[in-house]
Amino acid sequence: MKTFTLLYTTLILTTLQSTVFTAPTSTKHKRWRHPGAKRPVAGHSTDDDPFHDYIAILSDDETRPWAEIFDEMGFSTKGSKKMTHSLGVNSNGKPSYNMTSYDMNGIKTFGKNLRAFTINMRESDAEGMDGNPSLVSLEKTQMRQWAFVPGSKKVLPSIPLAEQGFRDFGLRKRQDNLMWIQQGNAPWNLQRLSCEHKIDIKGRLPTDLKFNYRFDETAGNGVDVYVVDSGINVDHVEFQGRARMMFSYFGKVNDDVGHGTHCAGTIASLHYGVAKNVNIWGIKVGDSNGVNGEAIVAGIDAAITRHNQRKSQPGFMGSVISMSVGTAPPQQSDFMILQKAVQAGMHVSVAAMNSATDACSFSPGAFSQQIPIINVGAADIDDTRAPFSNFGKCVDVYAPGVSIVSTFNNDATGIASLDGTSMACPAVSGMIADELVRNPKLRLDPAAMKKHILGKALKGVIKSDNVITGAELMANNGFPGDPK
Template identity: 45%
Template sequence: MKWQLISTSFILLSLPATLAKPAVNRGNFRVKPRWHKSDATTAPSKRSAPDSQTYGTLKADDDPFNTYIITMKDNEKRPWMEIFDEMGFNATEKKDNIYSAHANSKSGYQNHIRSFETDFGEKIEAFGYNMRAFTMNLRESEADGLSGLEEIGIIEKDSIARPAVIEEDEYEVHNMTVGKFEKRQQQGQTIYTQRTAPWSLQRISSKNRVVTRGRRATDMSYYYTYDSMAGYGVDIYVMDTGTNVEHTDFAGRAKREFNAFQGDDGRDARGHGTHTAGTVGSIHYGVAKNANVLAMKVINNAGVGPSSAIVQAFDHAIRRHNQRRRDPNFRGSVISMSLSGKGTAESLKNIMRTATQAGIHVSIAAGNTKEDACGVWPGRYSREIPIITVGASDINDKRAGFSNFGPCVNIHAPGVAIMSTYNKGPTSTTSMQGTSMACPAVSGIIADEMLRNPRLRFNPFGMKRHLIAMSAGVAIVGANDGRGLANNGFYGTA
C-alpha cells in the first residue's frame, strides 16, 4: 500500500446521521461507511462479502497493524478532541506529563506533545507547533479509510531511519590527543592552524590531496586551517543517537536539547551521535570549533528512529530558531542529519520545507547502500527543497565504495577512517566511516560560512549554491553527481 499526499479534490459523500462515525471493534473489525469505501476493503479475495452495515470482516493477516503518522492540513485548527471525535475515536487525554523530559526544560516543547488513549486501548500522540500531526497504530484498512477525510493532508506509515554508518563489530577506543594550534593574522582575520588534526580536516581546508608520508589515515598528525571565529553564535542541531555532552572536547558547548523517546535519559548509548557531533564542532576533531552543539535524540538505543520522531525534532528546532532570532548574538541554525531510511517520508519533507523557509540550513547524509540516493529519505528531497545531501570520499579523493550516488547528491566530504569524539568517557575517541561522517563536516562548513557571509545566514538556497561553488576546485573520482569536495574557504597547501 503506497501512501501519498491526499488529493484535495476528494469529496465526502452525504451520509445519514446514523452513519456519521465509524464503529470499531478490534476483535472483529467493522467500519461503518463514514469513511470512504476503498480498494483495500473491497477486494474480493480473502474477504467476506459486505453486508448493509459494514465493508467486510478482515482477518489480521489480511489487514495488518502499523504505526501511522497523520498530518493535518494547514487550515485544520480545531481542538484535538473534536478531530478525534469526528474520526470515531472515543479518546481520553492522559495528563500525567509523561513528556516532561522530551526537551530542554527551558524550551517548553513538551507543551506541544499530548498523549491520548482510545476506549479500545490504542495510544495517540499528538504534536506540533509549526504543524499538527499525530501517530497511532491502525490497521491498513483503517488508515486507508482515514485518507478520505478532508481535514487530513498526509497519512503514511511511520518509516524507520538508521544511522548512515558502516557498522563494525567493535570500534577501537582511544583517548583524546591534545593538539597544537598556531595563530596568525591575515587581512583582519585571526587564522589558526591545528597541527594535530585528523586527515579529514586537512582535506577540507586545502585544494591539494592529502599525502600521508607514512602516516596512517587515523593518525592525528595532519594540519587544519580555519578562522578563529568559526561557528561562533551558530546553533547546530545534531539529530542522531544523542551526544556525550560531558566529553571534554566540547568545552561545555554541547547540550541535550531534545529526546523523542519516553523513559530514555537522552544519553548516547551507541556512540554514533557523539562522533558526528564531534566532527561538527569539537575542539580537536570539529570543523566549527565555536558552534553551539545541540543534541537531538531521534534514534533510539537499538539504532532505529521513526520518521515521526524526526518530524517532532524539526518542529522543536524551528520553534527554538524563531525564538533565537531575537538574540543579537545569534548567527543562525543548522540541522545535521546523519541518517537515512527507505522509501518516502512526506511528512518529514513538509517539515523540512518549513524549516528551510524559516531560514534553517539542513545537511543530510546520502546513505551507505551503494545505490541511487534518490531512493532513500531524507536525502532524496534535495531536488525539491534546498537541503544539502552529502556523499562520502576517501583519503585518495575517490568516492567511497559504500556511498550512495546519483542526482540527489550535491557535494562530497571525507567519510572514511574519520577520527572523532566517542561515548566511552570524557576523553574517548574512535574512527568510523560512512556518509554519516561526511555530513557533519558540511554542517560545520555551513556554520563557518554564516560568519564570513552574513547575507547567507537565513538563505538556505543561496548557501547551497555557495557551498557547491566552493567545492568546484576538486572533483571526486567515481562521482558523477555532486562531484565537488567540500571546502571551508582555505585553499592553501598545509
C-alpha cells in the first residue's frame, strides 16, 4: 500500500503556448513600456524581431491582484481560465493552502513567495518592459541540464530483499556519549564522508558495496529535504515510506529519468543515504525532455511555502533544498528564488555542473558568492577532482561524485551507478540534514550552517593534475580517524 501523498499544481501542467503577443494600444500599457523602446516596423522581417518565451518576476512591493496588473498591461482577464491550485501539505497530509492564478492566451501566473508569470512575446516587447518598476527580472526562459555525466549510467543488478542485509549495522558509542552506527555494506562515497584519510581500496571496485560508513543514530531525524529534480520512485524499499511527491510541473509525478531517485537515495535511503531518517519531498521540475526555468521557480516557491508553514509546527527540525540541475550563463530567476529560500531559513545545496571549467559561469552555483548556498564539486575515490567537475572560487566544497551507487527508478529495489556533480550535491544535502539535528541553533541560519559545513571539511586532500593545492575542501562529517 502506498504511503505517500500526491499533490501537484495544474497551474503549469502544460508547456508554454507559442501565442502571439500583440502590444496593446491602451494608454494603461504606458507603464509597461519605456519611451525609447524600439517598435516592430510594419512589413519588417519577423526574423529581426523574433518571439521568445520569457519569465517575468514581480517586485516585492507589487502586491496588486493579477487582474489589475494585466488590465494595466492592456489585457483583460475576462474569459481567461481562472484556476485555484492546492500546493504543499500540512501535518495531516492534506492541502495546506490554495492559490488563484490565470492562464490566458499563453500567459501563466505562478508563485506565492516570488510572484511571476511566463509569456511568449517579441524581443521588442520585452525590451519595452525594461526598467518597469513592477518588475525585478525579465529574462528568456532557459532549459536546464541534469548535472550527471551522459553515458556514465550503469544499472546494477537489484539486490533481493532477503540478501540486502538490513541488519549489517553495528552500534557503537562515541566519545560525546551520543550513539553512533557503523554500516558495513556501504558504497564508497559514504565511507569517504566519514573518515579522515583517502580510502585504501584493498582490491575493491568503486561500485562494490563493501565499504564502511559511520553516522549518528539520529541521522537527520525529522528534517525535511526537498529534492528539486525529476521526481522520486517513492515505492522504492530503501526509502521506507519516508519519500513523498508534493509538486510536479507536469501532469505526471513518476520519475521517468531516474536522476531524482538516485539523488534522493544518496541523501536519505537506508543503505546508500547519508541521513537515513529524513523526510524526502519530491519537487518534479524536469522529465526526459529536460528542465524548464519556470518550473524551478514554481517548484522551489512551493517548497518555501510549505517550509514557512512547518516552522511553527511541532517537530520541525529544519528544511534543505537539494538541486542537482543547472545551466550557463547564470540565470536571474534562479538567484531570485534561491534568495527567497535562504531568507526564509532554508538550507540549499547545489551542483557545480560538469563542464570542467569555471563554476562561476554556471547557474545556480555562481550565486554561492552572493547568498549562503553551498556549491558542490565532484571528486573520485582517489581524492582527485573529477575530470568533468567545474572548479574555482565558486565551488565551496567537493564530495564524492564518481561511480556513485544509489537507488534508481527501474523497480522497488533497483540501483545504478552514476557520475557527476549531481551525485556530489546530495551527499552534502544529507550532511546538512544530519547537522540540523546535531545543531538545532542552526535550524534557520543558512549562513552559519554553510560556515559550519565548510569548517568541518578536510583541507589539503583534493588533487588536481596530481597536485594538492590546499585550496579545495572535501566534505566530511567530522568522525575522527577511519572506520575499522
